[in-house]
Amino acid sequence: MAELLSVRGLRVDFATDRGPAQVLDGINLDIAPGEVVGLVGESGCGKTTLARAILGILPQGAARLRGGEVRFRGTDLLTQDPAVVNEQVRGRAITFIPQDPFTSFSPLFPIGAQIMDLMKWKSPRARGQARPAALFGRYPRARRRADREAVLEILRAVQIPEPARALRRLPHEFSGGQRQRLMIAMALLPEPDLVIADEPTTALDVTIQAQILRLLRELVKARGVSVLFTTHDLGTAHELCDRIVVMYAGQEMEAAPTDAFFGRPAHPYTRRLLDSVPGPDGLIRDIPGEVPSLVAPPPGCRFHPRCDHATAECRVERPAPRALTDGHEVRCHHPVDSPAGGSG
Amino acid sequence: MRLLALALRRLLWFVPTLLGLLVITFVISRVVPADPVALVAGETATPAQIEALRRDLGFDRPLPVQFVDYIARLARGDMGVSLFTRRPILDDLLQRLPATIELTVAAMVVSILIGIPLGVLSALWRNSAFDHALRILTVSGLAIAGFWLGIMLQLLFSMRLGWTPLNGRLPGYPPTHITGLYLVDAALTWDWATFGVALRHLALPAATLAFPALATLVRFTRAGVLDVMQSNFVLYERAMGLPRPLIVWKYILRSALTSTVTQIGLLLGILLAGAVVTEAVFDWPGIGTYAVSSIVLSDYNAIMGFTVWAGAIFIVVNLLVDLAQTLVDPRERAT
Amino acid sequence: MSTVWFVLTRLARDRSALIGLALIALLVLAAVAAPLLATHPDDVFELHPSERLRAPSSTHWLGTDRMGSDVYSRLLFGARITILIGLIAVGASLIIGVPIGLVAGYYHGWVSDALMRVSDIFLAVPQVVLAIAIAQTLGPSLPNVILALSVTYWPWFARVVYAETRAVQKEAFIESTAALGASPWRLTVLHVLPNIASPIIVRSSIGMGFTILTAAALGFLGLGPPPPTPEWGRTIAESREFLPDAWWYAAAPGLAIFLTVMGFNLLGDGLRDVLDPRLRRSPARDG
Numbered sequence: 018m019a020e021l022l023s024v025r026g027l028r029v030d031f032a033t034d035r036g037p038a039q040v041l042d043g044i045n046l047d048i049a050p051g052e053v054v055g056l057v058g059e060s061g062c063g064k065t066t067l068a069r070a071i072l073g074i075l076p077q078g079a080a081r082l083r084g085g086e087v088r089f090r091g092t093d094l095l096t097q098d099p100a101v102v103n104e105q106v107r108g109r110a111i112t113f114i115p116q117d118p119f120t121s122f123s124p125l126f127p128i129g130a131q132i133m134d135l136m137k138w139k140s141p142r143a144r145g146q147a148r149p150a151a152l153f154g155r156y157p158r159a160r161r162r163a164d165r166e167a168v169l170e171i172l173r174a175v176q177i178p179e180p181a182r183a184l185r186r187l188p189h190e191f192s193g194g195q196r197q198r199l200m201i202a203m204a205l206l207p208e209p210d211l212v213i214a215d216e217p218t219t220a221l222d223v224t225i226q227a228q229i230l231r232l233l234r235e236l237v238k239a240r241g242v243s244v245l246f247t248t249h250d251l252g253t254a255h256e257l258c259d260r261i262v263v264m265y266a267g268q269e270m271e272a273a274p275t276d277a278f279f280g281r282p283a284h285p286y287t288r289r290l291l292d293s294v295p296g297p298d299g300l301i302r303d304i305p306g307e308v309p310s311l312v313a314p315p316p317g318c319r320f321h322p323r324c325d326h327a328t329a330e331c332r333v334e335r336p337a338p339r340a341l342t343d344g345h346e347v348r349c350h351h352p353v354d355s356p357a358g359g360s361g
Numbered sequence: 362m363r364l365l366a367l368a369l370r371r372l373l374w375f376v377p378t379l380l381g382l383l384v385i386t387f388v389i390s391r392v393v394p395a396d397p398v399a400l401v402a403g404e405t406a407t408p409a410q411i412e413a414l415r416r417d418l419g420f421d422r423p424l425p426v427q428f429v430d431y432i433a434r435l436a437r438g439d440m441g442v443s444l445f446t447r448r449p450i451l452d453d454l455l456q457r458l459p460a461t462i463e464l465t466v467a468a469m470v471v472s473i474l475i476g477i478p479l480g481v482l483s484a485l486w487r488n489s490a491f492d493h494a495l496r497i498l499t500v501s502g503l504a505i506a507g508f509w510l511g512i513m514l515q516l517l518f519s520m521r522l523g524w525t526p527l528n529g530r531l532p533g534y535p536p537t538h539i540t541g542l543y544l545v546d547a548a549l550t551w552d553w554a555t556f557g558v559a560l561r562h563l564a565l566p567a568a569t570l571a572f573p574a575l576a577t578l579v580r581f582t583r584a585g586v587l588d589v590m591q592s593n594f595v596l597y598e599r600a601m602g603l604p605r606p607l608i609v610w611k612y613i614l615r616s617a618l619t620s621t622v623t624q625i626g627l628l629l630g631i632l633l634a635g636a637v638v639t640e641a642v643f644d645w646p647g648i649g650t651y652a653v654s655s656i657v658l659s660d661y662n663a664i665m666g667f668t669v670w671a672g673a674i675f676i677v678v679n680l681l682v683d684l685a686q687t688l689v690d691p692r693e694r695a696t
Numbered sequence: 697m698s699t700v701w702f703v704l705t706r707l708a709r710d711r712s713a714l715i716g717l718a719l720i721a722l723l724v725l726a727a728v729a730a731p732l733l734a735t736h737p738d739d740v741f742e743l744h745p746s747e748r749l750r751a752p753s754s755t756h757w758l759g760t761d762r763m764g765s766d767v768y769s770r771l772l773f774g775a776r777i778t779i780l781i782g783l784i785a786v787g788a789s790l791i792i793g794v795p796i797g798l799v800a801g802y803y804h805g806w807v808s809d810a811l812m813r814v815s816d817i818f819l820a821v822p823q824v825v826l827a828i829a830i831a832q833t834l835g836p837s838l839p840n841v842i843l844a845l846s847v848t849y850w851p852w853f854a855r856v857v858y859a860e861t862r863a864v865q866k867e868a869f870i871e872s873t874a875a876l877g878a879s880p881w882r883l884t885v886l887h888v889l890p891n892i893a894s895p896i897i898v899r900s901s902i903g904m905g906f907t908i909l910t911a912a913a914l915g916f917l918g919l920g921p922p923p924p925t926p927e928w929g930r931t932i933a934e935s936r937e938f939l940p941d942a943w944w945y946a947a948a949p950g951l952a953i954f955l956t957v958m959g960f961n962l963l964g965d966g967l968r969d970v971l972d973p974r975l976r977r978s979p980a981r982d983g
Contacts, residue, residue: 057444074599107602115600120593123612125619138603203601381817385826389833430728500712500965504958506909508916509932512939520940635823638913656832656917670827672821679820 020088021210021243022048023261027085029279032078042319043265045338048211048243053234055249055258055275061308064247068215070114071245090210093248105261114205115334118196118221122188126234129184130210130351132203136164141208171202175232194225196206201233201315211243213352220252232255251294257278265285266309266319268335273345283341283352318349326351375680382672383435386665387428425468434667441662443655450666454648459541460530461640461647465632467544467563468570472628476575477621480582481614484590495579502576507635511569511642518565525565529642540550566643570635574628581624592616626682633675703783706970713966719959727775730834734769740926757945762934767948770926774949775928778956781911782904788846790900793853798888801856801861802881812858817850823848831919838921841914845907854904856895857888864888894971901964905957912953928953935966
């Protein structure tokens with residue numbers, strides 16, 4: 018199975034007042050072509066950091082890459098020439114949908130100008146052409162027209178009314194939902210292989226969240242585009258994703274197709290997580306204990322202090338990925354076999 | 362349409378402010394402990410002569426009446442007559458205004474053209490040797506006494522090296538009068554010889570005046586750019602692999618500049634304040650030297666005239682800057 | 697008290713702020729110990745025309761001026777003038793400006809508008825220009841310079857305090873406690889005062905720098921204390937006709953001004969860096 022994206026052993030540290038925080042501790046992650054993968058976890062588990070590390074836009078001063086590889090279509094992005102990655106991968110093969118549509122556009126330029134700037138550099142019709150100079154490079158008229166047509170078409174696809182007039186408007190003239198649709202449009206215009214969406218609906222009203230997500234899924238499935246979709250909401254993950262990866266304190270715990278994830282969770286943390294979603298009886302079943310500090314994290318499996326099944330092994334060595342069934346991997350020394358409902 | 366409403370609103374603020382300034386200057390001018398009339402009349406004047414002069418100058422009427430008269434005359438454009446030269450102050454000021462404008466504009470252009478790019482680079486290369494060197498320069502720029510800088514530059518470039526003339530604006534005949542700005546006039550009339558001479562005379566005064574303005578501009582631009590660099594839209598543009606020069610010089614700079622425009626008002630304050638002493642140092646025939654010579658001669662009317670003028674100009678320019686800011690930031694237009 | 701300690705330790709880590717502090721300490725030392733540090737302490741008043749305009753030497757470290765007086769010694773005594781002007785002018789501006797700002801911020805009627813309008817007028821014109829008008833009118837002397845500077849600098853303090861008072865008022869708890877019967881005036885003042893401490897401190901330091909520069913400019917223009925007072929700005933003006941030969945005569949006082957103002961600016965910047973983000977406790981307030 019040729020993976021589109023293959024992350025192995027990714028380690029990232031963040032500098033803090035109290036010393037380096039080990040935000041990502043050897044992450045493994047696979048994304049197949051055309052697959053929608055949900056990256057699930059509590060706040061602070063590192064999912065945004067992972068997304069940014071794959072894109073290569075970690076904050077330059079504070080974050081330090083400690084090791085690992087990010088193989089995209091076979092090539093390790095971390096060892097490639099950064100200029101090449103910036104030009105050919107970012108905004109081309111891998112695009113981004115940010116969390117906050119309210120502040121992700123420059124407030125001073127009409128959205129048409131911003132989208133066309135993107136097209137000037139990242140249009141699929143520009144592949145293989147000579148690089149124009151950044152500020153004053155020419156934008157060939159024929160291509161510009163073709164690009165504009167593509168822009169209008171996709172604006173219609175994301176249901177922006179009157180696309181031609183919309184292009185002349187400033188970002189603040191659009192609602193949050195509309196701006197996120199614009200973001201989706203911009204993510205798809207370069208005809209990418211992978212879209213990384215970082216909690217794309219967190220900043221929006223609950224009522225339109227589902228709408229936006231369904232639209233996104235429709236569009237990517239139609240185009241065969243893969244998506245890495247981070248979220249802390251299990252419900253949305255369930256609805257949209259083909260596979261789900263759950264993270265805890267900088268370590269990925271389990272990766273499984275959606276049905277298996279919700280039906281037969283193997284990792285104790287996953288089980289606890291699923292249990293903690295309030296059921297019809299209204300009881301809240303918290304996971305006892307607290308999320309560990311990443312500056313002095315627990316050795317081995319980082320969930321062991323809060324895990325009922327922890328043994329000495331768990332405290333010392335981080336479990337290697339173990340394949341259970343088709344596409345279902347878990348990193349645990351004592352994965353649970355029985356179906357969900359028995360927390361044994 | 363909204364712009365007009367905004368302009369009117371700002372204008373409404375302008376009038377009472379100007380009035381307030383006039384009150385203040387008037388109060389100052391009449392709070393003189395020594396009798397200005399006696400001073401003007403001279404030591405040999407008899408009391409009778411002093412009284413006659415007092416009536417002549419209108420200083421014998423009650424203060425509020427004097428004030429109203431003052432305002433009325435100002436409205437007509439009459440700023441009074443210099444106590445010494447006996448020429449209308451307004452004429453004196455107008456005659457000298459182009460020189461000050463040329464100096465101030467030159468300084469402003471220099472500080473903007475050099476200051477903004479330096480500020481951007483300083484932010485991009487944060488904490489580099491370049492940034493630190495620039496930091497030293499900008500801190501110095503605000504700590505150096507303008508007049509002292511001018512004198513030191515004179516010492517080095519005029520006296521020791523002989524590269525620039527010592528003072529003055531132009532020896533000999535000025536170019537054909539179109540705007541009153543020698544550089545512009547010389548260029549327009551293709552008189553490049555005069556242009557060169559005028560430029561050499563302008564060089565040191567403009568550099569002296571520009572220095573603190575440059576320092577301020579670099580600082581503000583740097584802070585603005587650093588601030589904008591944290592924005593989410595910059596993160597987005599980086600994530601989408603837009604070329605760095607595009608992100609910096611189009612998007613970041615534009616956002617940083619909206620806050621810089623407000624600084625232009627501050628800049629003008631610095632330039633105007635500096636113009637007075639700079640003109641004094643370089644014998645630049647503008648309204649600054651007029652103020653200085655009036656100080657030396659104790660010409661109260663002239664000083665007040667200068668103060669009102671400088672204040673009015675400053676207020677007007679701030680008004681324009683406010684309007685410009687609404688143009689620059691399209692969000693303001695919508696509110 | 698722990699806040700003070702926190703501020704001091706953070707400040708100690710800022711190298712440029714420490715340099716600023718060192719420069720200020722130097723100024724204070726020069727001023728206070730002038731009679732001890734000066735090589736020719738009597739030269740403030742005495743003239744030695746036979747020794748005029750000598751270059752720097754072992755007896756006269758910074759040379760002599762047009763009256764034959766030792767430049768270095770006069771410089772030290774000039775430091776006293778500088779500190780005096782700075783402290784009193786800034787102090788007076790503070791004393792005038794803070795209450796005005798408090799009153800203007802607390803009340804909402806025409807009183808408040810009028811006060812702020814007046815302060816705007818003073819801010820509308822560059823300080824130098826007004827100071828010149830005032831100093832010229834009153835005559836060149838030390839008290840008049842200080843007066844001119846105080847009268848033109850107070851709006852900066854008033855503005856800062858006004859903004860802070862208004863911000864505190866907006867916070868909901870003021871209204872609710874007022875409804876409970878507590879005196880809103882007392883509450884406002886009680887909550888405003890700790891919060892204005894930091895901007896006032898920052899502005900005072902920066903204000904010292906500005907004031908000293910303006911005072912020197914006034915001195916240069918002849919509006920400062922008359923001779924034989926060794927005011928730095930005036931000394932520079934005196935030196936002009938003897939350039940380029942007696943360069944030390946002009947360079948020394950200018951350098952003194954530069955180092956002094958630099959000291960206050962660096963300290964002010966350092967204080968701003970430490971105090972501003974630290975004391976911004978309430979997220980509801982805009983910075």
